[in-house]
Amino acid sequence: MPHPAQSLVLRAVFVLGILLGPAMLSIPPVALAHPGLRSPLPSADPFYRYSGSLADVAPGSVLRSRPMTFRTPSLTTPITGHQVLYRTTDQSGRGVATVATVLRPLIPGPTRLISYHTAYDALSSQCDPSYTLSGGYAGRTALAEQGVIAGYLAAGYTVVVPDYEGEELEWSIGRQSGNAALDGVRAAQHFLTLPRTTPVGLAGYSGGSIPTQWGAEIAPKYAPELNIVGAAAGGLPVDPAHNLSYIDGSAEWAGVIPALVVAYQRTYALDTSQFLSARGQQAANQVSSQCISQFAGSFPGLTSADMVKAPYTGLLDVGSVVRVVNDNIMGSQGTPRAPLLLAVGHSDAIGDTLMVTDDVVGLAHEYCTRGVDVTYAQYNGLTHTQAFAAFEPEAFAYLAERFANAPTRSNCASIPAGNSLAPTPMP
Template sequence: MASVVLLLGSATLVSVPVAQADPGPGSPVPANDPFYDWDGGLDVSPGTVLRSRPMTFRTPSQPTPITGSQVLYRTTDQQGDGVVTVATVLRPLIPGPTRIVSYHMAYDALGSQCNPSYTLSGGSTSPIAGAEQAVIAGYLAAGYTVVVPDYEGEELEWTIGRQSGYAALDGVRAAQSFLQLPSSTPVGMIGYSGGSVPTQWGAEVAPEYAPELNLVGVAAGGLPVDLAHNLPYVSGNRGWAGVIPALIVAYERAYGLDLTSFISDYGFEVIDQVDQECIAQFADDYPTLTDASMVKAPYTSLLDVPEVVAAIDDNIMGSQGTPRTPMFLAVGQADPIGDSVMITGDVRGLAHDYCSRGVDVQYAQYDGLTHSEAFPAFEAQGLQFLTERFGGGPTRSNCVMIPPGNALTPTP
């Protein structure tokens, strides 16, 4: 295997293996693929490219003429430690002035077969991945360079905020380094549902974590602003109750929760079933599952468990920083509470709070639309928003019209 040596700063040398085989249908899942493993040191800057290989943008049955690269890079986890993940870097067939879109897929995963780097190279697909791959193709056709990070990391820690934002920002850094682009290259970020997590958190932590990046606009839709509010909403919900055990798995991975102290026997049974699945497999598989059924006495809810509440409070959007870039925030409202899984008042509250801090916010509410139904509307409006931001046009802030929404204070 060939390799090159990069000089980082003034002293750090990193050997970067190149020209590995192009992955595709029949390739091992990331958990079994040596490309994703890094045994070397991580005493390098966040965003440093550690390894790369070519890839073809494709579905399991249909290749395209679009080629790109996968880059393994150093990023940072929720506790501030160095870790690695992979981003897919795609260049348009007809390139123009380079504009980077960091697109964050809603892969909401507990198993590595769901990783964007795997699905975009044709390793697997799902209805959600297929729809978002079509959106990515649209950005490529419009001449954008697209970066798609595996922002949940090696352990697939779904909905964990800061580290998802770090992975998104470091994915942009890695792409700029790999493509030899300056940090002044304009960047837009977009994501819906699970993909809103790295998007919103990326905007929130960027001023301190990646101040050199030229973020021109951030579009996030269907946001899980405070999971303490979402939990009772999806409990017993025919379409979404399956996210409860999946979130327990993600939080156990990220925070080392002692599940034996509060999970019921039935809870462990369901956790074992979803442990390696993607959201399309588990979200609607447990129509009668409730929050109460997941815990054992003396608890009656996950929100009775102090360590669970502390972990959820650590991931409330808007709690860690203030974005310095124009933002587009959107959510559906299918019933008095929300879009069937996300809380409309929470997203509105986040938008209102950002406005009070001087952030330029454009807020959209899709009345009558469920979470799934609001996806096309958001993607269309998000594309318009980013196009205008890259073009340097005036923003469409409607801060003066956004009511307060829900309070986003930590759960005691």
Template sequence: MTLDGRARGLRILALVVLVIGSLTFALGPTATAAPGPGSPLPSADPFYSYSGSLSGVARGAVLRSRPMTFQTPTLRTPITGSQVLYRTTDQSGAGRATVATVLRPLVPGPTKLISYHMAYDALGSQCDPSYTLSGGYTNATATAEQAIIAGYLAAGYTVVVPDYEGERLEWTIGRQSAYAALDGVRAAQNFLRLPRSTPVGLLGYSGGSIPTEWGAELAPKYAPELNIVGVAAGGLPVDLAHNLPYINGSPDWAGVIPALIVAYQRAYRLSTDTFVSARGTQAMNQVSALCISQFASKFPGLTSAQMVKAPYTGLLDVPQVVRAINDNIMGSQGTPRAPLFLAVGHYNAIGDTLMITGDVIGLAHQYCGRGVDVTYAQYDGLKHQQAFAAFEPQAFQYLTERFAGLPTRSNCATIPRGNSLAPTPIP
């Protein structure tokens, strides 16, 4: 989720800056493209809304498009791309529209497509990747991931970046995020007129691991025609029934608690007035239009117990909440066909201060038992933010090898059982 700007190990980003700088000098200025700094928020931009019927419209069909320039609020690059509004599917199976950013590499070559899933962890539309990548807004997380994306472009990859939370900013919702990611790949292929045989990689850390893992899990049934050659997911929230007690009262992550309830309220239409306390309502209102970098550490010491009112003693006492959590347990809806790289930090006995190490191990072990080719990496001594720096270079190497058709180095034989991922009993 939020990435530590002081984290070491991202020397590759310095190289990316040098590459981009040299290319800027070589190519000169580019024409101004909309949108950009000063553009309206996606929530106020008609491009993001689609009022027509989606009945009969193919998943991944491009509904409209416009050019964009890959930039920050203060730095332009010679990289141009397109934003595409496309048809996808929500958690309940209904048709929805969302936006993806499609970026071509500066040096043409055989098309290798990366679906990069930013950890935008948003409840407000200013956090949408399509908005940040075009210079409308930024934060430390977006800046770091934008540099990673530039590295893939410099390495010759075509990159599609979906706004996978959708128009209503429904954060952590598994199937919906996967559908948006997979349909974003379809939309990019449609827009660029690429064959379905084009090799595809899925990549994301923390919040971005949700569409990545779920995309791998659901692709065999939802998008079997896609040629997904590799998947790299790090810092995964496998079962939020385990994460909630871990961050309960945390000085750094307690703001996630009200944000999750806002997301579930949007996606599952929870009747929050039946269980949320006055303090909980206040916290939900405060986070309801923010990015995680703005709310994660803003409620130090906030507990699950403070979020609810009698007769409940915590959010896991609430049947509605438990049902929503159980609906989003990774590994519960399908089995990936593509090889997986799964990674997580391990700072203390439980996890990386946000994610549960044993849950990621349990997911890897479960998939190995189903015959999936899994490579698991654990970053001992690293917190969640720090593990991002360790994950990204390994993910780059892993995906590069998958696109090259090299053998994997699966360590399924040595992955322990890990935690149980059985659904939490409904109270």
């Protein structure tokens, strides 16, 4: 007789296999546009805008809502939900608004709430989860993650999916993403009139690991009332400085370099004219209206040195860049209260081709020294893309056990020190 959590896992994996097939096994950065779009892009949709003052509005408050249907560009499902515009807090502590998609399972039961964070990694609103989950646009990663969400729904979970980058598409920004995730949970609870005691799980891979990990890290101070029973984060960018060095000149991921510059410019108002070269400015301009499926592999061989002009020899020679990179190092802002699953692929001497394995090890070890219940998983031989398929079922099983209040399988005792989380010295 299987454990109840195992039964849920089997059911979800069955659903995922039917929905995804080959997409789960290979998720190259190729976008699939829907030729028959009817809805306006979020950037042109008044629903996403809030013109009133948010100064006296509590974080997580629902500002407006509307119904939606959970669908892909080619498949309509019987699952319906709502989009909610809600108040959250940006990286600087200001009140801002963003949207979350709230989905209820077809089979009712005790409410278990999953905040699922997609790896939409976007500088353009066409990749907002609220838009893709409504059938507006789909890259292969978005379709795969939509299948994962369908698995959670099939297993009876209520799912909230926040547009955690916010209205300005500020990608990879730590506290802000965590705030948006936690406030998305609050908004879902308000909208569904759920009690604060409702158990909550956080989940996300790659870009989705950012709101997951940061949400867990800042929750004890930012949203202490939430009953977060566990968080599962895979493929984590622990220290952006290390990631920048790792993908320098990459054929597959070098487009992330100018995309990070754009994200930091939007968030921190960097004066990029002081350090970007002509090529660097051209690359930043090109990616500023794209999503990762479009920009990641568009600059094969691009280096940090290519991005800057004299006297700089790379982005990490620029003091303003180092300052904002250090502001986004995981583990630097708090200590999670909930148990964690932290996972990463490992396909070469450094990492999974995008994430640095020993950075994730270092984060896990650091949390363990602070008394956090951590389970670390490493997928040897798998690249960042391939490890997605290994992580999602493990994350599902881990969270199912947390909701069932099963004993954890923390392996803190065997996690080595890994890389230091110390900030990069200022140039």
